[in-house]
Amino acid sequence: MENILEIKNLKKYFPIHKGLLLREVGQVKAIDGVSFTVRKGETLGLVGESGCGKSTLGRTLIRLYEPTEGEMKFKNRDWRAESGEKLRIMRRDMQMIFQDPFSSLDPRMTVGQILAEPFEIHGLLSRTERNARVLQLLETVGLKASHVNRYPHEFSGGQKQRICIARALALEPSVIIADEPVSALDVSIQAQILNLMKDLQQKFQLTYIFISHDLSVIEHLCDRIAVMYLGKIVEIAPREELYANPQHPYTQALISAIPRIGEGKKKMKKSLSGEVPSPINPPPGCTFHPRCSQKMDICSQQLPVLKSYDSVKGDHCTSCWLYEK
Amino acid sequence: MNDPVVSVRNLETTFSTRLGPFRAVNDVSYDIYRGETLGIVGESGCGKSVTSFSLMRLIEQPGRISRGQVFINGRDILLLSEHDMEAVRGGEMAIIFQEPMTALNPVLSIGHQINEQIMKHMRLPLNEARERGIEMLSLVGIPSPGDRYDTYPHQLSGGMRQRAMIAMALSCDPKILIADEPTTALDVTIQAQILELIQGLQEKLNMTVQFITHDLGVISEISDRTMVMYGGQTCEIAQTQELFLNPAHPYTEALIGSRPKFGHRSNRLQTIEGSVPAPHELPPGCPFFNRCHRAKDECRVNRPPLTQVKAGHSVACFFPVSH
Numbered sequence: 001m002e003n004i005l006e007i008k009n010l011k012k013y014f015p016i017h018k019g020l021l022l023r024e025v026g027q028v029k030a031i032d033g034v035s036f037t038v039r040k041g042e043t044l045g046l047v048g049e050s051g052c053g054k055s056t057l058g059r060t061l062i063r064l065y066e067p068t069e070g071e072m073k074f075k076n077r078d079w080r081a082e083s084g085e086k087l088r089i090m091r092r093d094m095q096m097i098f099q100d101p102f103s104s105l106d107p108r109m110t111v112g113q114i115l116a117e118p119f120e121i122h123g124l125l126s127r128t129e130r131n132a133r134v135l136q137l138l139e140t141v142g143l144k145a146s147h148v149n150r151y152p153h154e155f156s157g158g159q160k161q162r163i164c165i166a167r168a169l170a171l172e173p174s175v176i177i178a179d180e181p182v183s184a185l186d187v188s189i190q191a192q193i194l195n196l197m198k199d200l201q202q203k204f205q206l207t208y209i210f211i212s213h214d215l216s217v218i219e220h221l222c223d224r225i226a227v228m229y230l231g232k233i234v235e236i237a238p239r240e241e242l243y244a245n246p247q248h249p250y251t252q253a254l255i256s257a258i259p260r261i262g263e264g265k266k267k268m269k270k271s272l273s274g275e276v277p278s279p280i281n282p283p284p285g286c287t288f289h290p291r292c293s294q295k296m297d298i299c300s301q302q303l304p305v306l307k308s309y310d311s312v313k314g315d316h317c318t319s320c321w322l323y324e325k
Numbered sequence: 326m327n328d329p330v331v332s333v334r335n336l337e338t339t340f341s342t343r344l345g346p347f348r349a350v351n352d353v354s355y356d357i358y359r360g361e362t363l364g365i366v367g368e369s370g371c372g373k374s375v376t377s378f379s380l381m382r383l384i385e386q387p388g389r390i391s392r393g394q395v396f397i398n399g400r401d402i403l404l405l406s407e408h409d410m411e412a413v414r415g416g417e418m419a420i421i422f423q424e425p426m427t428a429l430n431p432v433l434s435i436g437h438q439i440n441e442q443i444m445k446h447m448r449l450p451l452n453e454a455r456e457r458g459i460e461m462l463s464l465v466g467i468p469s470p471g472d473r474y475d476t477y478p479h480q481l482s483g484g485m486r487q488r489a490m491i492a493m494a495l496s497c498d499p500k501i502l503i504a505d506e507p508t509t510a511l512d513v514t515i516q517a518q519i520l521e522l523i524q525g526l527q528e529k530l531n532m533t534v535q536f537i538t539h540d541l542g543v544i545s546e547i548s549d550r551t552m553v554m555y556g557g558q559t560c561e562i563a564q565t566q567e568l569f570l571n572p573a574h575p576y577t578e579a580l581i582g583s584r585p586k587f588g589h590r591s592n593r594l595q596t597i598e599g600s601v602p603a604p605h606e607l608p609p610g611c612p613f614f615n616r617c618h619r620a621k622d623e624c625r626v627n628r629p630p631l632t633q634v635k636a637g638h639s640v641a642c643f644f645p646v647s648h
Contacts, residue, residue, distance in 0.1 A: 049512035049513065049514065049515075050483075050512055156600045157600075158600055159600075186368040186369055186539070186600075186601065187368060187539065187541070187580060187583055187584055188368060188579065188580060188583050188596065188597040188600075189600060190583070190584075191582075191583035191584070191594035191595065191596045191597075192596045192597075194585070194594055195593055195594055195596060198592075198593070213512065213513070215513070215587070216542070216584070216585045216586070216587045217585055219585065219587060219588075219590060220585035220590060220591075220594070243588070253514060254513060254514065256517075257513040257514045257516065257517040258513060258542065258587050259516075259520075259540065259542030259543045259545065259546045260542055260545065260546065260586075260587055260588075261541050261542050261545045261569060261581065261584060261586055261587075262545055262566075262569035262570065262581070262586075263545065263546070265362075265545075265546060265547065265548065265549060265565055265566075266546055272514040272517070272518070273518070275482055275484055275485075275515065276512075
């Protein structure tokens, strides 16, 4: 399968300014050297706890944030080098759905205006064509044509998220980055949106980058999964492989911490002690070592590389010293 | 079984709104036995939090408890004076809220906030209260509790704040703990730590727990019995394992089916059409009527009573799912 996105050693640091002169006193290393590829038509899941950099990564991929360092190739073109008119045209091909549908829709615009805006910005289609396309989009995401003149507040959370999805689909992108698209929704509504996203992917051959903290949702939707911790990818593997054979101690802890439905009351066992350290001053070596139950001397000294430790399953990469022979 | 510690009878909590009175909790009855964890699960607006707040008598205007009884160890606390209720709240019964950042006072130190109730309920002098407070912080697994005692809420992480709130809730040895979505704002690994902590303390202190969440996974792992709520009413109540294996209410069944099950991957998730109706749009009969695939005319007009289908398993549905 061909790669649609190739990311190499991507970094995004945010400066911290303090004091009267707002001098730069440090940096938040939100993404700290991340490399991966996204294949055409697949769903890549980015999973991790709050502060691991998964949302920053999503926003950097779509160039809402300018990366500090690294290479990004989108459809074999240098995505970082694009600017101005060219960037705008390329952006049609990559769209985003945000977590909170309540704050990502302009309350003063009708649904029709919201969905027509992408065409206005890009100067596409005539007025009548736009209107027809808007109605078609509404239908695609399961809303009614009669909704077109309503305002966002007249919709429920699930319906709002459908509007956001319709907006993302408007310009027929090939890649959609979805940042926790169901986290703000009730369980029964989550299922509706997840099913819709699956249907749309089939219908339009979309490539998804799906960001979530919910491992059950990630398992349901994704083909490959990247686990992030403190700005780095610690493990990346195809779905079955990752859940059947998690290698990194963090992935193992994360999977064992998922509450399972219908297995009865059980004694909770601590999966992991301590908390995620600050990304301003990450621990040396492997950033996970202060919480790791299997840490060795080398872990606090040297950073492990993300690589495959199994020649048969070259698709499964981990960055952990445990597997270094 | 022994006598119930908590016994709620026909509880009704009403909010007056512009569109008329609205019953957030509508004729809900249940019992919780000593040392047991009752889970209450439901989606936003189902009345699960209002039920807990009613138990603590924390309902404020424009809401009020309009009917029913809440017996705590045989005493109806709805009849107590506000002054007597203050002794119950934080003493006999304690609550952990969902968002520790909003539940804690940002301008008072953690220690000060714990002290307050220890001094009130246990009538200890300041220095002993401080000792007790530090002991509580160490009980909930806060490292270097002596130093943390004098810190302010914003200086702690989300997990630590939640621990501090649990320490506060447990500081006066409550017999009953109400946990209202205590782990919803937390990451999974921290959630596992907090759930383990609550379970451990429950055993140690022989507490009775009412645990509210929207997360079916969490409820399945922590509670002995589970009650499902929808539109302010009880849909179903049963032993947790029984409820998940043989859900009798169509809503319970659909709710379980709509959640991706870990390790049992299916191509499509079961969905519930539509969304939870707004309070003033609730149908007069069964609240789930307009979303239910089994509904018949009868369900539109008549409210199904909570009926026992098996020992310890009751459901409010005219046409329950049979297995």
